[in-house]
Amino acid sequence: MMPNDPLFPEQWGLKEINAEKAWDLCNGNADKVILAVLDSGIAVEAGKLSHPDLNDADRFFLGRDLINHDDDPSDDHGHGTHVTGIASATRNNKTGIAGLWLGQVLVIKVFDSKNNGSSETFKDGITAAVRFAKERSSHLVINYSGGGPDSNLKKTAVQYAVENGALLVAAAGNNDGGVIDYPAAYASEYSQVMAVGAVDSERKRPSFASRGPQMSVVAPGVDILSTLPNYYTTVNQAEKKQTKYDRLQGTSQAAPLVSALAALIWSKWPDLPAAQVREKITASADPITGSSEDFGHGMINAEKALT
Amino acid sequence: MSEALSFRGRPVRESKRNGRKVRYVADQLVVKLKSRFLNDSKAQRKVVEVLPRKSNLARGFDETGMAIINLPKSADLFQVARKLEKQDEVQFAEPNFVDSGS
Numbered sequence: 286m287m288p289n290d291p292l293f294p295e296q297w298g299l300k301e302i303n304a305e306k307a308w309d310l311c312n313g314n315a316d317k318v319i320l321a322v323l324d325s326g327i328a329v330e331a332g333k334l335s336h337p338d339l340n341d342a343d344r345f346f347l348g349r350d351l352i353n354h355d356d357d358p359s360d361d362h363g364h365g366t367h368v369t370g371i372a373s374a375t376r377n378n379k380t381g382i383a384g385l386w387l388g389q390v391l392v393i394k395v396f397d398s399k400n401n402g403s404s405e406t407f408k409d410g411i412t413a414a415v416r417f418a419k420e421r422s423s424h425l426v427i428n429y430s431g432g433g434p435d436s437n438l439k440k441t442a443v444q445y446a447v448e449n450g451a452l453l454v455a456a457a458g459n460n461d462g463g464v465i466d467y468p469a470a471y472a473s474e475y476s477q478v479m480a481v482g483a484v485d486s487e488r489k490r491p492s493f494a495s496r497g498p499q500m501s502v503v504a505p506g507v508d509i510l511s512t513l514p515n516y517y518t519t520v521n522q523a524e525k526k527q528t529k530y531d532r533l534q535g536t537s538q539a540a541p542l543v544s545a546l547a548a549l550i551w552s553k554w555p556d557l558p559a560a561q562v563r564e565k566i567t568a569s570a571d572p573i574t575g576s577s578e579d580f581g582h583g584m585i586n587a588e589k590a591l592t
Numbered sequence: 593m594s595e596a597l598s599f600r601g602r603p604v605r606e607s608k609r610n611g612r613k614v615r616y617v618a619d620q621l622v623v624k625l626k627s628r629f630l631n632d633s634k635a636q637r638k639v640v641e642v643l644p645r646k647s648n649l650a651r652g653f654d655e656t657g658m659a660i661i662n663l664p665k666s667a668d669l670f671q672v673a674r675k676l677e678k679q680d681e682v683q684f685a686e687p688n689f690v691d692s693g694s
Contacts, residue, residue: 352600402693434609436622437624438688463612466691
């Protein structure tokens with residue numbers, strides 16, 4: 286069913302992955318799945334969710350700000366609000382855009398106003414997300430639209446997430462055709478980790494996107510319209526973006542579509558372990574002609590994954 | 593190496609490792625004890641004893657055996673890490689690597 290969000294027609298990525306048909310197939314229990322977004326936070330003003338498409342306090346839980354060590358994960362960059370909107374902006378509210386996932390979202394701030402984090406904030410973010418999901422006896426999908434070098438600490442954190450049944454979906458990175466960042470590159474070692482690359486509307490790998498043998502799948506990552514804070518942040522100043530809604534590109538924008546799809550799969554089939562959720566996504570992806578280092582198993586197909 | 597960025601007010605250094613650009617907090621070390629030494633104050637003390645003067649714990653040992661140590665500017669981060677990794681109690685000692693949103 287076509288949602289009534291006025292900007293939905295501009296969300297080419299949702300059409301590309303057959304989101305509308307997928308929504309018709311979703312009849313599961315979304316209450317037992319948490320999608321944790323580890324990023325630069327979410328639009329928050331005076332301690333309250335402030336974006337009209339991301340302001341449902343029953344869905345969006347404000348987790349820790351691990352940059353400033355407080356409980357206010359307000360986004361001062363814009364990246365996190367954009368990523369969160371792609372995955373889970375409120376749908377059918379006659380406002381802005383539509384998100385793929387309408388269940389619960391935990392927002393944890395691990396990137397600062399320059400969009401940088403560290404292996405320490407990554408590890409702390411994973412720990413906080415696992416604890417939150419455990420307290421609620423929920424499945425946990427972790428979206429990490431970031432990355433960097435391999436490290437013992439990062440790997441320890443991934444191991445902890447895996448041992449606790451979580452699925453980690455990570456952006457492959459924007460290394461201009463270079464190697465895949467970590468933690469995404471752990472996808473070849475752990476069947477509970479996914480490395481997500483980006484494609485444009487012609488299903489080609491954009492020049493900025495990373496590539497490599499660890500690639501799991503790709504999703505739309507160019508010219509992606511989503512939410513931005515309704516106040517000025519780094520992304521408005523540095524990249525001349527508008528407040529509230531604008532387009533960004535990157536494997537960061539591709540990963541949340543995969544995370545949201547994983548959450549939908551888990552809500553429909555709650556008995557699946559994390560590795561099988563990944564398997565459902567990769568097995569249902571539409572192959573793309575070319576190297577598997579560019580596209581992995583191909584473009585995600587939400588309808589097929591939920592059938 | 594360059595030192596233009598900062599993370600949480602601390603300088604960030606950039607270098608190359610295995611052909612990959614890596615960035616890390618220039619004066620910070622992540623230390624993790626092996627699981628059998630968790631909450632072992634003797635093992636924690638041993639770590640602290642080999643640190644250069646004017647080092648301080650940015651974050652004391654937690655329940656997973658991890659600590660974050662701020663080193664003085666003059667210290668060689670990698671040399672200190674190598675020294676710590678020679679201790680039987682230490683699982684690893686490494687820089688606090690910087691990630692970026694992509």
